Amino acid sequence: MDAKVAIIGAGWYGCHLGMMLDAMGCDVNIFEKNSDILGEASGNNQFRLHLGFHYARHNRTRIQSRDGYARFTERYPTLSKPISNNLYVVPKYDSLVDFDTYRLIMFSSGIHFQELRKNEWPEYLKDVDGVLKVDEHVLLIEEARKHFKQKLEGSIRLNTKVNSTEKTDEGVLVDGEKFDFVIDATWGHLTDIDYDCFYEPTLLLYYRYMGEGEYPAITMVDGPLCSIYPTEKKGIYTLSSVKHTPLGKYDTSAEAKQRLREFSNAELQSKIEVMQKHVEQFVPDFSDNFEYVSPQLNIKTKLLGEHDDRSCYVKTDDRMISVFSGKIDTIFFAAQKVCDYLERYVHGEI
Ligand SMILES: Cc1cc2nc3c(=O)[nH]c(=O)nc-3n(C[C@H](O)[C@H](O)[C@H](O)COP(=O)(O)OP(=O)(O)OC[C@H]3O[C@@H](n4cnc5c(N)ncnc54)[C@H](O)[C@@H]3O)c2cc1C
Incomplete structure (x- = not known):
């Protein structure tokens, strides 16, 4: 052309x-x-x-991710890699959908997973309703x-x-x-x-895994929960919390950038505390295994609406x-x- x-x-x-x-x-x-x-x-x-597991409540996003994953791994085979133990965990009390509903949504969307039996659940996870092992990759x-x-x-x-x-x-x-x-x-x-969108400044935290081998990727779903996900660097993980990662909601990019400029060290320290507390509700020995490394500040541009549309x-x-x-x-x-x-x-x- x-x-x-x-x-x-x-x-x-x-x-x-x-x-x-x-x-x-x-x-x-x-x-x-x-x-x-x-x-x-x-x-x-x-x-x-993404393969769609994050989006139990939004069909279009789930299907775009499911199809995008297949095309991505074919088109860019060297730009992502598998994670040996990648778990999506539905907790008993805090999820917006129960495990049976969650599993049914993923199954009927044609997204491949392996359901773990109770005796296969990691013993350090607390108050679990069900666990899926998935093929999502990490981007390089x-x-x-x-x-x-x-x-x-x-x-x-x-x-x-x-x-x-x-x-x-x-x-x-x-x-x-x-x-x-x-x-x-x-x-x-x-x-x-x-x-119809807004700008959401965000904070993720990088952690170093201090144990042997690889710690699993753990994503608690569905709703205002948290996740521990590996990066391309050996032993370095991100901690994200749907409750505490957002640093506000702004109408313009300029306001969101200003918010990041004003983000202080004192605020960072209190965020580290609440984000660790959040993940420890589900993974009580998190702090024994991980040490904090640094923050990651950024901005998400999100569509307005209650349905979690990220398509x-x-x-x-x-x-x-x-x-x-x-x-x-x-x-x-x-x-x-x-x-x-x-x-x-x-x-x-x-
Ligand atoms: C905290 C967080 C976690 C996320 N986690 C995931 C995840 O795990 N998986 C996933 O798939 N997605 C994730 N996302 C979403 C993902 O990051 C975005 O969908 C994706 O990066 C958007 O890519 P983009 O190219 O549209 O935008 P960007 O990566 O923002 O690129 C836009 C580019 O435009 C440039 N630019 C801006 N203005 C100008 C200008 N005036 N002139 C010239 N250049 C300009 C910028 O410098 C930038 O390089 C996450 C986002 C955030 C913030």
Whole structure:
């Protein structure tokens, strides 16, 4: 396809879209404000290649993740790796759905799992209703950086912040330079986007496992619970708590960024305490096995609504495309939508 395309943002979405459009023959130009790619949400998250187990309450997100996982492991086989013991645990008292319902939702969604018998449950888990062993992977961000930088060499403009986009009769101007199409892949940080969404500053905590071998990935579901998930670095895990990870809810990206700038050391210390307490409700010996390493601060852009929708949406408006990211493995959904739009536009169907 003979089109000059600007992609704003070199996160997972911008890089994957860049690869796809490059393969289609487009002249791809990725603008990234930072000095490296995958430097914001894409490089600072829980690094879970979702399969849908997180989303018992949202069918669309669950199905996008289930399908995205299959496509991701096929398309990028070196950018994630399996976790030998990856457990989703439904606790007896705090889950929004009971274990039988949870298992039924996953089973009827066609997501593969192994149900553990009671005598196979880890003995250190407390008040458990049921446990599934799953195939979710952990994402390898350093490998991903290398991969995309090599494949997209010459197409990425680092340290280049976009300040304005403007439509003209023949195309779209990005800071004055003309393109046939522009894709906003900044997860809502370029302009206030046309989605009912909010910005949630977040705190995850990195911990070092002090024991032998590998500690399992443990995700308590469903609802305001917590999880311990490995990273690509040996022995380093993230602790996340749906109750304590969010640091507020803001209407604009600027306000959310300001909140992170104001986050103090005293606040961090009290967060470490409450997040550890939270996980110890379910894994009482957490502090005996893990030592705190450092915080991870970031911003999630989330759709408003009560149904836990974390799926991906794409909006198009006369050569301008805006991507609202879902999970990382839903990049394929965005790519399909973008590709359909460009082809229809170029063939005069729009
Ligand atoms: C705490 C947390 C945990 C998460 N855990 C998971 C998980 O385990 N698994 C999962 O699949 N997803 C997870 N997510 C969601 C995941 O991180 C996002 O879906 C994904 O990273 C979004 O990718 P993106 O490319 O759209 O956005 P980003 O990674 O944010 O990339 C946008 C890029 O745009 C650039 N940019 C912004 N403005 C401009 C500008 N004006 N000019 C030029 N460049 C600009 C930024 O610098 C950035 O590099 C988590 C998110 C958070 C915050």
